[in-house]
Amino acid sequence: MIRGDKLSKVYGTTTAVSSTDIHVRDAAITVIMGGSGSGKTTLLRLLAGLEKPTAGHIWYGDEDLCTMTDDRLYELRESMGMLFQYSALLNSLNVYDNVAFPLHEHTDLDEEVIRTMVSMKLEQVGLRGFEHLMPSELSGGMAKRVAFARAMAMDPKIVFFDEPTSGLDPISAGVISTLIRETSTKNRMTSIVVTHDVGAGLSMADNVILLWQGRIIAEGTPDEIRHSDDERVQQFLEGRPDGPIPFSRSTTSYVDDLTHKPGTVRLES
Amino acid sequence: MSDVTFVQQSALAIFFGRLGRSTLSGMEKLGDATMLGFHALGLIFSKPWQGKHFVLQLYALGVGSLAIIVVTGAFTGMVLALQGYYTLAKFGSESLLGAGVGMSIIRELGPVLGAFMIIGRAGSSITAEIGIMRVTEQTDALEMMAVNPKRRILLPRIVAVIIAVPLLVAIFDVVGIGSGYIVGVELLGVNPGAYIAELVAKVGMHDIYGGLVKSVVFGFLIGMICSYMGYRSTPTTEGVAQATTQAVVISSVSVLIVDYILTSFYL
Numbered sequence: 248m249i250r251g252d253k254l255s256k257v258y259g260t261t262t263a264v265s266s267t268d269i270h271v272r273d274a275a276i277t278v279i280m281g282g283s284g285s286g287k288t289t290l291l292r293l294l295a296g297l298e299k300p301t302a303g304h305i306w307y308g309d310e311d312l313c314t315m316t317d318d319r320l321y322e323l324r325e326s327m328g329m330l331f332q333y334s335a336l337l338n339s340l341n342v343y344d345n346v347a348f349p350l351h352e353h354t355d356l357d358e359e360v361i362r363t364m365v366s367m368k369l370e371q372v373g374l375r376g377f378e379h380l381m382p383s384e385l386s387g388g389m390a391k392r393v394a395f396a397r398a399m400a401m402d403p404k405i406v407f408f409d410e411p412t413s414g415l416d417p418i419s420a421g422v423i424s425t426l427i428r429e430t431s432t433k434n435r436m437t438s439i440v441v442t443h444d445v446g447a448g449l450s451m452a453d454n455v456i457l458l459w460q461g462r463i464i465a466e467g468t469p470d471e472i473r474h475s476d477d478e479r480v481q482q483f484l485e486g487r488p489d490g491p492i493p494f495s496r497s498t499t500s501y502v503d504d505l506t507h508k509p510g511t512v513r514l515e516s
Numbered sequence: 517m518s519d520v521t522f523v524q525q526s527a528l529a530i531f532f533g534r535l536g537r538s539t540l541s542g543m544e545k546l547g548d549a550t551m552l553g554f555h556a557l558g559l560i561f562s563k564p565w566q567g568k569h570f571v572l573q574l575y576a577l578g579v580g581s582l583a584i585i586v587v588t589g590a591f592t593g594m595v596l597a598l599q600g601y602y603t604l605a606k607f608g609s610e611s612l613l614g615a616g617v618g619m620s621i622i623r624e625l626g627p628v629l630g631a632f633m634i635i636g637r638a639g640s641s642i643t644a645e646i647g648i649m650r651v652t653e654q655t656d657a658l659e660m661m662a663v664n665p666k667r668r669i670l671l672p673r674i675v676a677v678i679i680a681v682p683l684l685v686a687i688f689d690v691v692g693i694g695s696g697y698i699v700g701v702e703l704l705g706v707n708p709g710a711y712i713a714e715l716v717a718k719v720g721m722h723d724i725y726g727g728l729v730k731s732v733v734f735g736f737l738i739g740m741i742c743s744y745m746g747y748r749s750t751p752t753t754e755g756v757a758q759a760t761t762q763a764v765v766i767s768s769v770s771v772l773i774v775d776y777i778l779t780s781f782y783l
Contacts, residue, residue, distance in 0.1 A: 295660060296659075297656050297659060297660070317664070321662040321663075321664060322662070323660070324660060324661070324662035325662045327660060327662075328660070329654045329656075329657070331656065331657060332653075333652065333653060335652060335653035335654050335656060335657035336647075336654075336657075337657070337658075338648075338652070338654065338656055348661060348738040349661045349662075351663070352564070352661065352663055353662065397661075407660075
């Protein structure tokens with residue numbers, strides 16, 4: 248089980264994650280949702296060990312990620328995968344070498360076996376036959392599908408998905424959502440998905456965590472979240488601009504700004 | 517009633533405050549760069565061996581810089597021959613032209629100008645490439661694929677530059693002395709035997725070792741500074757642009773400062 252205790256992450260004067268406790272269930276899909284700037288990607292990066300928390304601890308079983316040696320962390324990561332929001336394919340390698348990269352690095356398999364495995368992974372995302380293309384020749388959606396194939400190359404036990412469906416057409420988004428659901432169930436994989444796509448998130452999740460201002464405001468099964476009494480949860484699910492979660496981030500009055508700025512017209516009451 | 521008190525600071529205090537903060541920040545960065553560079557170099561004998569990546573980087577950074585080194589070396593030798601001939605002719609010592617060109621290039625101009633060219637051609641590309649890998653999360657992707665980016669990205673580049681700079685400087689020296697010969701002997705009429713004889717007589721192994729040590733140290737500096745600047749750049753377009761500019765400026769200034777220190781030891 249992955250557990251975060253009293254996790255905080257502060258960048259300068261901005262608190263991205265604030266004293267958050269999180270439990271990720273094994274062999275289940277945990278979907279972290281929230282608006283832009285709610286701290287969900289930071290939380291994902293903390294759990295993946297890509298960022299060190301300002302305070303708190305992250306536990307993988309009984310091992311603390313924050314005090315782990317580099318060697319142990321890399322050993323642990325051989326059983327992890329991550330799909331990045333903007334794919335993060337290695338620019339100097341073609342599609343085949345990108346997907347085969349973890350297999351080349353961590354296994355002694357024959358090239359023929361690797362070729363078969365890469366073909367299978369690319370077939371899953373509908374890109375078999377595109378092995379020779381370079382990342383610069385792929386559309387955003389294709390790059391994301393290749394990144395998905397790469398994240399799954401080692402059949403990982405834990406996979407982090409950062410906005411897996413953003414920037415994809417509806418068909419590709421549907422295929423990726425289904426793949427996450429099917430692969431997680433079939434391989435008993437622990438999946439942590441960050442998304443602001445309510446439909447995709449609720450359809451694939453076993454457990455949903457809703458974040459606002461770096462704190463968890465709701466947690467439960469998709470049904471529990473759908474039927475939550477919390478006004479903030481309902482506003483987020485329905486995408487309403489008015490409610491306890493303000494759309495505007497401005498802290499000063501718009502009229503004050505307009506009337507006191509030099510060069511603007513002063514409004515007479 | 518507020519318990520906050522405001523103290524009027526003198527201009528001198530503000531000046532020294534800023535100086536202190538920027539000195540501390542500079543020292544912190546120097547420490548960070550040294551730690552990062554040596555951490556990467558310390559991974560050289562650990563598995564998996566990065567031989568293929570050393571060769572690829574040596575080709576990209578070394579062979580890629582060859583043309584600019586040859587052109588710079590040729591014109592430096594030619595200008596030195598012209599200027600040297602003009603000065604030596606006043607004393608009737610044109611025969612010393614070979615020694616003058618050889619000493620200047622091997623001891624000083626080869627390592628320094630060669631290093632500047634390599635900073636512009638290879639150093640800037642190291643910083644920009646690593647910076648872009650940060651912007652596009654490729655370094656994070658390597659981390660998540662259990663591949664240490666310090667071993668995979670930094671180490672091959674630092675080692676490749678340390679090896680490439682002395683080799684390129686040697687080529688710069690040969691081309692410079694050769695082009696000096698062409699200008700001095702073929703165009704200005706210096707005796708070819710005198711040019712070669714004085715070159716061989718006056719330039720000793722001590723001078724060659726001095727140039728070699730300088731070029732290895734410059735390679736080390738360029739590799740460390742440019743890799744560090746890319747790896748620690750702010751992951752934005754502006755951040756990478758700024759890091760690349762800073763890498764070129766800091767590497768060039770460091771080369772000049774270290775050149776003075778090494779020259780004072782090797783004179």
